[in-house]
Amino acid sequence: MFVSKYLQRWTTPRGIAAQVAILLGVALAIVILISANQTQALVLGLGAGALIAALALSITLNYQGSGVVNFSVGAMAMYASYIYFGLRTDGKLFLPPIPNPLALIEGVVHLFGAPSFRLPAFPAFISVSHGGSTSYSYGAAIKTAAMSAPEAMVIALAECAVLGLLFHLLIFRPLRKAPVLAKVVASIGLFILLQEIVVLRFGSDAQTVSPILPQHPVSLPRGIRIPSDQLFLTAIVILVTFLLWGIFKYTRYGIATRAAAENEKGSLILGFSPDFLAGVNWVGSTVLVGLFGILIGPINQSIDPYTVTLLVIPALAAALLARFTSFSVTVIAGLGIGMASSWIQYITNQSWFPKVGGAALPGLSDALPFVIIIVVLMLRGKSLPTRGSIETIKLPFAPKAKRALPSTALFTIVAAVLLFVVTPDWRLAIVNATVGAVICLSLVVLTGYVGQISLMQMALAGISGFTLSKVADAYHIPFPIGPLLGAVVAVGVGLLAGIPALRVRGVNLAVATFAAAMTIQSVVLGNPAWSGTNGASVAPPSMFGVTFGPNQPWSKIFGGGKGLLPNPWFGVFCLVVLALLILGVVNIRRSRMGRQMLAVRANERAAAAAGVSVSGTKILAFAISAFIAGIGGALSGYRFGSVTADYFGAVPSMLFLAFAYLGGISSVSGAVVGGMLVAGGISTMILTSWLHVSDQYTLLIAGTGLILMAIFNPQGVAGGIRELSHSLQARRHAKRGEQPQVELQEVSS
Amino acid sequence: MTTMLSTTGLTVTFGVNKAVDALDLVVEEGQLVGLIGPNGAGKTTTVDAISGFVPCHGEVDFLGTSMTSLSATARARAGLGRTWQSSELFDDLTVLENLQVAAEKISTKGFLRDLVNPRNDDVEALEKILASVDLLAAKNQLPTELSHGQRKLVGVARALAASPAVLCMDEPAAGLDSTESLELGGRIRSLVDGGLSVLLIDHDMGLVLTVCDVIYVLDFGRLIAKGTPEEIRSSPVVIEAYLGGGSDA
Numbered sequence: 001m002f003v004s005k006y007l008q009r010w011t012t013p014r015g016i017a018a019q020v021a022i023l024l025g026v027a028l029a030i031v032i033l034i035s036a037n038q039t040q041a042l043v044l045g046l047g048a049g050a051l052i053a054a055l056a057l058s059i060t061l062n063y064q065g066s067g068v069v070n071f072s073v074g075a076m077a078m079y080a081s082y083i084y085f086g087l088r089t090d091g092k093l094f095l096p097p098i099p100n101p102l103a104l105i106e107g108v109v110h111l112f113g114a115p116s117f118r119l120p121a122f123p124a125f126i127s128v129s130h131g132g133s134t135s136y137s138y139g140a141a142i143k144t145a146a147m148s149a150p151e152a153m154v155i156a157l158a159e160c161a162v163l164g165l166l167f168h169l170l171i172f173r174p175l176r177k178a179p180v181l182a183k184v185v186a187s188i189g190l191f192i193l194l195q196e197i198v199v200l201r202f203g204s205d206a207q208t209v210s211p212i213l214p215q216h217p218v219s220l221p222r223g224i225r226i227p228s229d230q231l232f233l234t235a236i237v238i239l240v241t242f243l244l245w246g247i248f249k250y251t252r253y254g255i256a257t258r259a260a261a262e263n264e265k266g267s268l269i270l271g272f273s274p275d276f277l278a279g280v281n282w283v284g285s286t287v288l289v290g291l292f293g294i295l296i297g298p299i300n301q302s303i304d305p306y307t308v309t310l311l312v313i314p315a316l317a318a319a320l321l322a323r324f325t326s327f328s329v330t331v332i333a334g335l336g337i338g339m340a341s342s343w344i345q346y347i348t349n350q351s352w353f354p355k356v357g358g359a360a361l362p363g364l365s366d367a368l369p370f371v372i373i374i375v376v377l378m379l380r381g382k383s384l385p386t387r388g389s390i391e392t393i394k395l396p397f398a399p400k401a402k403r404a405l406p407s408t409a410l411f412t413i414v415a416a417v418l419l420f421v422v423t424p425d426w427r428l429a430i431v432n433a434t435v436g437a438v439i440c441l442s443l444v445v446l447t448g449y450v451g452q453i454s455l456m457q458m459a460l461a462g463i464s465g466f467t468l469s470k471v472a473d474a475y476h477i478p479f480p481i482g483p484l485l486g487a488v489v490a491v492g493v494g495l496l497a498g499i500p501a502l503r504v505r506g507v508n509l510a511v512a513t514f515a516a517a518m519t520i521q522s523v524v525l526g527n528p529a530w531s532g533t534n535g536a537s538v539a540p541p542s543m544f545g546v547t548f549g550p551n552q553p554w555s556k557i558f559g560g561g562k563g564l565l566p567n568p569w570f571g572v573f574c575l576v577v578l579a580l581l582i583l584g585v586v587n588i589r590r591s592r593m594g595r596q597m598l599a600v601r602a603n604e605r606a607a608a609a610a611g612v613s614v615s616g617t618k619i620l621a622f623a624i625s626a627f628i629a630g631i632g633g634a635l636s637g638y639r640f641g642s643v644t645a646d647y648f649g650a651v652p653s654m655l656f657l658a659f660a661y662l663g664g665i666s667s668v669s670g671a672v673v674g675g676m677l678v679a680g681g682i683s684t685m686i687l688t689s690w691l692h693v694s695d696q697y698t699l700l701i702a703g704t705g706l707i708l709m710a711i712f713n714p715q716g717v718a719g720g721i722r723e724l725s726h727s728l729q730a731r732r733h734a735k736r737g738e739q740p741q742v743e744l745q746e747v748s749s
Numbered sequence: 750m751t752t753m754l755s756t757t758g759l760t761v762t763f764g765v766n767k768a769v770d771a772l773d774l775v776v777e778e779g780q781l782v783g784l785i786g787p788n789g790a791g792k793t794t795t796v797d798a799i800s801g802f803v804p805c806h807g808e809v810d811f812l813g814t815s816m817t818s819l820s821a822t823a824r825a826r827a828g829l830g831r832t833w834q835s836s837e838l839f840d841d842l843t844v845l846e847n848l849q850v851a852a853e854k855i856s857t858k859g860f861l862r863d864l865v866n867p868r869n870d871d872v873e874a875l876e877k878i879l880a881s882v883d884l885l886a887a888k889n890q891l892p893t894e895l896s897h898g899q900r901k902l903v904g905v906a907r908a909l910a911a912s913p914a915v916l917c918m919d920e921p922a923a924g925l926d927s928t929e930s931l932e933l934g935g936r937i938r939s940l941v942d943g944g945l946s947v948l949l950i951d952h953d954m955g956l957v958l959t960v961c962d963v964i965y966v967l968d969f970g971r972l973i974a975k976g977t978p979e980e981i982r983s984s985p986v987v988i989e990a991y992l993g994g995g996s997d998a
Contacts, residue, residue, distance in 0.1 A: 395841075397841060398841060584864050587863060587864050587865065587866070587867045588863070588864065588867075590863075590867040591863030591864075591867035591868075592849065592850075592853040592854075592855055592859065592863065592867075593855060593860060593863055594867075595842060595846050595849055595850050595853070596850055596853075596855065598839060598841045598842055598846075599839045599842065599847075599850045601841065602838075602839040602840055602841050602842070603837050603838075603839060605802060605821075605833075605837065606833060606837035606838070606839065607839070607850070608801075608802075608820070608821040608822045608825065609800060609802075609821060609825055609830075609831050609833070609837075609908075610825060610850050610851035610907060610908075610911060611822055611825035611826045611851060611854075611911055612822065612850060613822050614822065620860075
């Protein structure tokens with residue numbers, strides 16, 4: 001009794017804050033006792049910690065206000081830093097590429113053989129300065145400031161407020177009644193969109209930014225020094241936390257937001273509509289991350305489209321640690337993670353730190369958020385809250401495929417024939433689409449059938465490819481055992497990362513898997529000692545003395561021919577693998593396994609009451625999904641001849657969920673469409689070869705498409721086509737005066 | 750007579766409130782036991798505790814075995830079925846598939862076989878269950894295409910598909926009109942006559958007093974009366990706590 005009361009007290013937000021504070025205090029005390037250098041390393045993480053804390057506060061605000069776990073919060077901070085940068089250095093406000101109706105005309109004209117034809121485009125920048133250079137080159141060092149820092153900051157934050165309101169009104173308000181998946185997908189869409197807009201306008205290279213806060217070193221006891229801007233930033237985030245605490249504790253608006261987080265109808269009693277609260281929280285949270293995005297730039301000495309964007313992962317860990325509720329725990333956790341990361345970086349550079357292949361194990365600081373998330377999920381488990389919301393829109397319908405065998409065979413044969421007749425560019429696109437479809441298929445099982453969101457599929461694919469590379473090198477394990485072994489290892493790693501999160505409901509699996517993907521990317525795939533500087537090399541597949549990798553001319557296989565490259569037979573091999581996996585997944589949907597998966601997706605309580613093991617079903621789906629992703633990773637490894645951290649990391653994992661969702665996440669046909677949409681797939685070829693749209697717009701279009709799809713057509717492209725064909729069929733029957741046929745297949749087929 | 754289900758000192762606490770307070774309840778073989786009480790009396794919480802959906806103190810015994818430490822899934826697999834007040838159907842699956850989920854068990858061998866050649870075993874038995882509730886014609890429809898009353902019946906049929914030894918029915922007549930309710934009562938009675946033991950919770954006093962063999966009455970989580978329908982009808986405690994003021998009974 002005493003123990004349970006003790007535990008109850010320590011699992012309240014205040015108890016958790018105390019635990020975190022005690023742990024940090026003890027850790028800090030030990031470090032200070034050991035070495036002044038380690039303390040120095042610790043305090044140098046304050047700046048990054050303050051930003052992580054601010055991002056985590058923003059995530060908490062959005063979650064409380066609208067039930068959205070905002071994966072794009074880092075991208076928003078990064079976007080704001082570029083608004084400020086553009087204004088400060090050039091006096092120009094950059095504009096996103098606005099869809100230009102004239103581009104369609106251009107595209108059609110290009111299609112008919114006039115690629116140089118150009119019509120006027122929308123401007124990329126608006127000049128708002130009262131002077132300054134207009135010939136400024138973004139790649140160069142800062143010459144003159146076109147606008148004062150306060151002016152630039154006010155305009156940038158005003159734009160952040162407008163953007164926050166637009167995000168709410170145009171994206172997340174329409175998704176208020178949508179399932180968690182649609183909200184996650186929309187925030188991923190926003191992530192991609194914001195990042196790509198900045199890349200298009202400013203390029204991928206880092207930009208130097210001028211100081212905003214005073215940067216003189218402040219001396220602390222024992223010779224420890226810290227730049228004053230880091231202290232200022234920390235003070236600001238603590239001040240903001242006190243402000244938020246006061247607002248949420250003492251104002252009607254704050255109490256109503258907390259009430260809405262419990263039960264959206266609750267806020268109405270206090271006279272606030274949930275929509276209004278969500279809108280205010282979106283504006284507030286976007287301005288907050290904007291402010292810190294701007295202020296962190298000079299501390300990091302430069303801004304780029306990627307670094308701050310990925311700080312969403314530690315921020316998610318901090319927010320999760322605070323159960324998406326407590327501001328004080330959030331900020332302590334954020335600061336703690338920032339400081340601990342800095343300290344980890346310091347100690348890994350020490351001579352005594354264990355080495356792998358002569359170098360310290362990289363990415364350990366990236367692994368920290370993942371470790372925190374897993375520990376939190378394991379300790380808290382089901383006590384983690386899920387926000388009250390009114391979900392009236394269901395996940396996309398998961399149909400049983402009709403005539404799967406003949407249609408899969410026909411699709412495979414047609415694609416295989418095309419491999420031999422199209423140009424090399426198109427042949428490569430077919431191979432890319434096929435491999436992409438395999439990865440998307442892995443998400444059909446896990447997300448489409450069971451409703452669990454994984455943001456680590458490409459990282460699991462990478463683990464498989466990495467294993468394939470290692471077992472072939474070290475043990476000469478031949479094809480097809482190598483790829484199968486890789487897939488099995490992917491299952492093991494996937495289960496290690498996924499099982500703690502599978503025990504809980506809601507968006508936690510997405511958060512945990514995203515952090516796991518980052519860890520795999522940094523620690524395993526990005527480790528030069530294990531993967532080399534260009535990634536782990538993968539030897540081409542070979543069986544019965546015949547090697548059929550993409551770079552083996554086909555003439556060497558069967559003799560004769562023209563030595564086509566990439567080898568079409570490799571494409572055929574990929575197609576056959578995809579076809580077998582498609583048939584397997586179709587059979588899963590038709591079988592008791594598929595029914596149990598969909599039962600769990602629809603209603604976990606009722607599934608348990610019907611004797612279905614909810615966690616067992618989720619784990620099975622996770623294992624099947626990881627296996628399929630592993631096979632995709634092996635194919636991808638063969639396709640590129642190597643496995644690199646960039647291709648198989650956290651962001652590509654996010655992108656693949658996006659492509660699978662765009663295609664139609666709950667059907668095998670959706671996975672095939674998703675494969676066509678992946679970068680370098682069929683859609684890229686259509687855009688670049690037929691419409692002459694630069695491939696740099698591919699991700700921009702994907703991000704926009706993702707948001708639109710989440711709002712208007714959660715069934716995806718394949719589901720949309722299916723619905724259209726059903727409605728046309730019904731209309732045809734109505735015209736003939738016939739009863740429409742029952743759309744659902746007989747179960748006893 | 751064999752005791753199928755019993756609770757001893759069943760207590761469920763939410764914060765400082767006792768939703769169910771030391772409830773002793775017995776369902777004998779082939780018995781239709783009613784559990785009634787005013788709103789908030791703890792009826793649904795009792796079913797949730799028996800079926801493993803809320804943590805509780807006390808003992809839940811099923812066929813002489815303690816269920817207390819078992820999960821909801823394990824209790825269902827042991828033969829302790831339940832239905833839900835709001836049906837809680839699997840809306841993405843057809844009516845027949847809803848029943849299949851409850852009837853089928855997954856094995857490693859079956860899993861591998863299904864990957865290559867999925868089969869639908871026991872469909873005939875499930876169709877018989879659907880026919881017994883007049884829903885055979887709707888077997889390939891989605892639950893969302895059915896009326897409220899039909900959805901309720903699918904919920905009952907799904908619970909029956911698992912071949913339970915005891916079925917806890919949580920307000921099966923909620924939302925049904927008086928004719929549908931009467932018809933449902935007849936169906937439940939015929940199930941019991943066929944050998945099933947049932948714990949029936951309902952607001953419809955007419956239904957409970959007409960079909961049940963034994964009735965338990967809860968008020969504020971405590972058992973205030975137990976007896977045959979006649980004894981309950983004439984119990985002054987029940988009349989004061991529940992039936993007083995011109996109830997539908």
